[in-house]
Amino acid sequence: MNTMNPVIKVTNLTAGYDSGPVIWGVSFEIPEGVIAGIIGPNGAGKSTLLKVMVEILKPHSGTILFWNKRYSEVYKRIAYVPQKEEVDWTFPATVYDVVMMGRWVHKGLWKRITKQDKEIVRQALETVDMWEYRNRQISKLSGGQQQRVFFARALAQDPDLFLLDEPFAGVDIKTEETLLELLKQQASKGKTVVVVHHNLFTAAEHFQWLVLLNMHTVSVGSPEKVLTPKNIERAYGGHLPVLAKLSQRLSYLREKPTR
Amino acid sequence: MMDLPLHIFIALAFIGWFSGLMGSILLVHHRVLIGDVLSHSVLSGAAFVFLMFLDVSFPMLIVGAIASTLLAATLIEFVKDRTPLKEDVILGIVLAFMFAIGIAFLALAQKMPSVEKTMLNTLLLGEVSAILPSEVPYMVIASILGSFVIWFLYRGWFFTGFDTVFGRTQRVPISSLRKTLLFIVASGILLTAYISGVVLAVGLLIAPALIGRFFSTRLYSTLLLSGLSGAVLAVLGGVVSAKVEGLSTGPLIIFSAGLIGLLTILFSPHYGIILHKIKYVLFKWSRGQENILRAAYKVLEKTGNMSYAFSLEDLRQACDDPPPSWTILLKVLEIRGLVKRSGSRWTLTNIGLEKARRLTRLHRLLELYFSEIVKIAPEKVHSYAESLEHIITPEVEQRLYELLRDRQYDPHKKPVPWNGSG
Numbered sequence: 001m002n003t004m005n006p007v008i009k010v011t012n013l014t015a016g017y018d019s020g021p022v023i024w025g026v027s028f029e030i031p032e033g034v035i036a037g038i039i040g041p042n043g044a045g046k047s048t049l050l051k052v053m054v055e056i057l058k059p060h061s062g063t064i065l066f067w068n069k070r071y072s073e074v075y076k077r078i079a080y081v082p083q084k085e086e087v088d089w090t091f092p093a094t095v096y097d098v099v100m101m102g103r104w105v106h107k108g109l110w111k112r113i114t115k116q117d118k119e120i121v122r123q124a125l126e127t128v129d130m131w132e133y134r135n136r137q138i139s140k141l142s143g144g145q146q147q148r149v150f151f152a153r154a155l156a157q158d159p160d161l162f163l164l165d166e167p168f169a170g171v172d173i174k175t176e177e178t179l180l181e182l183l184k185q186q187a188s189k190g191k192t193v194v195v196v197h198h199n200l201f202t203a204a205e206h207f208q209w210l211v212l213l214n215m216h217t218v219s220v221g222s223p224e225k226v227l228t229p230k231n232i233e234r235a236y237g238g239h240l241p242v243l244a245k246l247s248q249r250l251s252y253l254r255e256k257p258t259r
Numbered sequence: 260m261m262d263l264p265l266h267i268f269i270a271l272a273f274i275g276w277f278s279g280l281m282g283s284i285l286l287v288h289h290r291v292l293i294g295d296v297l298s299h300s301v302l303s304g305a306a307f308v309f310l311m312f313l314d315v316s317f318p319m320l321i322v323g324a325i326a327s328t329l330l331a332a333t334l335i336e337f338v339k340d341r342t343p344l345k346e347d348v349i350l351g352i353v354l355a356f357m358f359a360i361g362i363a364f365l366a367l368a369q370k371m372p373s374v375e376k377t378m379l380n381t382l383l384l385g386e387v388s389a390i391l392p393s394e395v396p397y398m399v400i401a402s403i404l405g406s407f408v409i410w411f412l413y414r415g416w417f418f419t420g421f422d423t424v425f426g427r428t429q430r431v432p433i434s435s436l437r438k439t440l441l442f443i444v445a446s447g448i449l450l451t452a453y454i455s456g457v458v459l460a461v462g463l464l465i466a467p468a469l470i471g472r473f474f475s476t477r478l479y480s481t482l483l484l485s486g487l488s489g490a491v492l493a494v495l496g497g498v499v500s501a502k503v504e505g506l507s508t509g510p511l512i513i514f515s516a517g518l519i520g521l522l523t524i525l526f527s528p529h530y531g532i533i534l535h536k537i538k539y540v541l542f543k544w545s546r547g548q549e550n551i552l553r554a555a556y557k558v559l560e561k562t563g564n565m566s567y568a569f570s571l572e573d574l575r576q577a578c579d580d581p582p583p584s585w586t587i588l589l590k591v592l593e594i595r596g597l598v599k600r601s602g603s604r605w606t607l608t609n610i611g612l613e614k615a616r617r618l619t620r621l622h623r624l625l626e627l628y629f630s631e632i633v634k635i636a637p638e639k640v641h642s643y644a645e646s647l648e649h650i651i652t653p654e655v656e657q658r659l660y661e662l663l664r665d666r667q668y669d670p671h672k673k674p675v676p677w678n679g680s681g
Contacts, residue, residue: 054428075430082424091287091421092472092481101422104414105429137476153425 005067007032007161007192008053013062015052021060022048028211028220035183035193037207039200041236044214046196047083050165054080066161076106079154081164084146089139095149096134099124102156124155127182144175151179162186162193169198180206200236203227262501263494266392269399271454271493275463275512277402278451279489280409281444282464283471283481287420288440291465292347293335296354297445298460300331301452302361306379309368317394321449328445331357336438361457385456385509387497398450405447409482412436416478454493456509466516467492473527492516546649547582548592549618554578555598555607556615556676565612568604580645616676622648623669623676624659630670632662637670 006029016022023045030036038046051057053064055071066074079102102124103117125131128148133141141149147167154162162183168176183193187208197203203210203223210226212218214235219226263271285291304327308319331353338349368379381389390398415436418426426433451460471485496512525533554577558569561577571585582588589605592598597611607615625644630637651659668674 056424056427072430075428078428080425080428082422086424087422088289088420091417092476092478093417093421094477097417097477098421101414101417101425104417105431107414109412109414135476 005032006030007067008194009063009065009068010049010053011063011065013049013052013059013064015057015059015062016045016048017057022215023052023213024216026062026213026217028217030192030194030209030211032192033187033190034209035187035195035207036209036211037195037197037203038211038213039197039203040213040218042198044235046198046213047165049213050080050163050194050196054078054163076157077160079157079159079162081150081154081162081167083165084143084150084170086165089141089146091138093138094134095125095130095136095138095141095152096121098138098149099134099152099156102153102158105157120158121152121156124152127155128152129178142172144171147171147175147179151182160191162191164193164195166196166198168195168202200232263498264392266395267387267390267497267501268494270390270395271387271497272490273399273402274450274454275467275489275491275493276486277405277447277489278460278463278493279467279471279485279487280406280482281447281451282466282468282489283485284409284416284440285444285464286468286472287416287478287481288437290440291461291468292350293332293441294444294448294451294464295461296335296350296357297328297331297448298452298457299354299361300327300357301449301457301460302379302382303327303357303364304330304361305382306361306364306368309379310364310371313371317391317397321397324449324452325446327357327361328448329442332441332445336441358457381456382452383456383458384507385452385454385459385512387454387500387508390453398453401447401450405443406486408439408443412439413479454497454508455512456507459509459513462513462516463489463493466513466520469520470523473523473531488519492519542649543583544588544591546580547584547588548597549649550578550580550582551585551588551592552597552607552611552615553618553622555605555611556619559607559612559615560619560673566606568601568606570604579641618648620676621651621656621659623673624663624666625651626669626671627663627666627675628659640670 008028008030010029011027013026014021014024022043026045026049038049040046048057052059053071054075064071066078071078099121100113100117103113103121107113107117122131125134128151130145130148130152133145138146138149151164151167154164167179171179183195187193195207197206204227207223209221210223211220212226212231212235218235219228219231282291282294285294301324304323304325305320306323307327308314308323312319334353334356335346335349338344338353339346342349365379365383415431418429418431419433419436419440423433448460451463455463467485467487467489470488471481471483475481475484492515493512495515497508499515500506500508500511523531525531527534551574554574555569557577558573559565559567571589574585575581589598589600592611593600593605596608597614598605599608622644625647626637626640629635629640629643635643663675666675667677
């Protein structure tokens with residue numbers, strides 16, 4: 001991983017809603033070609049952070065740069081996968097239509113869909129193992145299938161950076177594993193993946209880079225560096241039974257040779 | 260269309276088509292009520308223009324109506340952006356406000372010494388015979404134009420209706436698209452109101468949209484189907500009202516639309532209430548038959564005599580999930596050739612015995628599966644097996660047989676009937 005040229009550089013970011021900021025003075029960098037996790041307790045501002053990054057929310061202050069450029073210059077290279085609950089699954093569309101949206105963002109409202117676009121959509125659907133379901137109405141999908149369709153749409157967009165908001169919430173273990181495998185493939189191709197994730201226990205195994213957040217940045221870096229008892233106590237508070245369980249995992253991680 | 264002049268036929272078909280399109284695009288955005296508010300607002304503008312200029316020619320009507328619907332649309336957006344009020348509240352307020360003004364203007368207009376004011380009354384309830392041949396080109400052009408705009412923005416509706424978050428990240432102009440939708444409806448609703456009346460116009464939006472939505476799975480087919488059914492419904496209402504003296508077209512169109520909309524809700528393949536109910540009842544009855552067969556097997560097993568003639572009382576005691584009706588279902592089983600009746604006793608035929616044995620085997624293997632592999636306490640497994648044995652597919656059944664083929668007893672120490680010996 002190349003830490004000299006970060007894909008994402010967030011500096012002193014304060015952001016939130018009209019009622020007041022949710023995250024305060026957050027700064028971190030994410031290097032190229034990693035699967036990075038943004039983790040932290042409920043209400044830590046993880047999803048808020050992601051939404052500010054893609055300019056759905058305006059920051060109160062601070063800067064966010066992607067490849068040293070502003071979001072408005074590079075948004076087509078960035079695929080954002082919203083939480084499943086944020087969209088209307090009763091909309092009359094098939095799986096194929098949804099994945100085609102990933103091509104539409106490059107084509108605008110009117111530009112023709114070419115053979116190549118259709119081929120990209122087919123490959124994306126095959127990659128997530130949903131090609132058979134291409135004509136299925138989206139209201140008839142399971143949670144795991146919905147997540148696969150969303151990921152296929154992100155693939156169809158052919159981005160260099162993936163931003164996923166809680167992709168593993170409410171999906172079965174098999175889908176979680178498959179998705180993770182797919183994300184790893186993308187990272188191995190030099191693409192960068194950022195995942196908002198709430199499960200501290202799987203964080204160490206899933207991600208190569210972590211941003212531990214609780215309204216402020218608690219710690220940033222490799223899992224070995226971030227997941228220390230001290231940091232976790234700062235992010236989650238001291239009285240959690242998680243700490244005991246986690247310390248076991250951590251000692252296991254430290255004994256492991258470098259990843 | 261014997262009694263329906265050609266120009267009216269054309270006007271109804273085009274306006275019906277366009278209304279269906281508007282309705283379905285509003286429906287997928289969950290904003291159908293906006294159509295109701297805007298159609299009610301038509302009246303105030305039209306009446307205002309009449310009061311000002313004593314002129315109800317079609318172009319003047321268009322100007323007045325569009326001015327007032329746009330005012331209503333702006334009002335809705337303005338209040339929504341600046342207050343924490345929910346949309347339904349805002350819509351209610353704006354509808355009542357705009358309609359009240361319209362009614363007041365209408366009352367004033369009644370005092371005017373002009374024959375043309377009847378035009379305003381037809382606007383209230385809709386009367387297609389008032390459509391003049393000279394107005395039809397406006398209506399056709401406006402309908403085609405509106406349809407094209409909806410069609411041109413096809414991809415946009417996925418972002419505004421399905422996934423606005425993704426749309427925003429890709430800089431899709433969500434807010435402009437939504438305003439455009441409002442603008443299309445604000446301008447187009449006058450046409451709908453013209454044939455069905457301002458009060459009922461929303462019906463000509465909803466009914467075709469429901470048909471389109473219920474019978475298709477994609478946006479383009481939803482749009483096409485809604486448009487077509489809108490055209491058919493409007494023409495149908497027009498034909499009927501032309502045949503029957505004294506019936507206004509508006510209510511007739513809406514009545515037929517509402518009726519078909521209702522039938523759609525009851526019978527459509529995906530959402531139809533009736534079909535669901537029928538399927539449910541059929542399932543309950545087939546489950547009942549299976550339960551009787553299994554109860555019979557238990558009785559026979561106890562007596563050790565597979566050709567034993569059992570009574571209803573025997574079955575009652577052996578069955579812990581009683582069927583909806585013993586007599587009817589036993590009769591059905593008899594007709595199917597699974598049981599044979601002699602007086603007040605029944606025996607299982609060979610096919611009946613084979614089916615009963617299979618059900619018992621499945622039930623006991625499911626119990627085994629739940630207690631040993633899923634590790635659920637043996638006293639609880641019965642009810643799981645009970646509900647699953649009726650719906651399991653042949654493949655799963657086969658897998659279960661392979662998985663547990665060497666087991667002879669279920670968790671309650673009852674034998675698994677693998678073969679004919681029972």
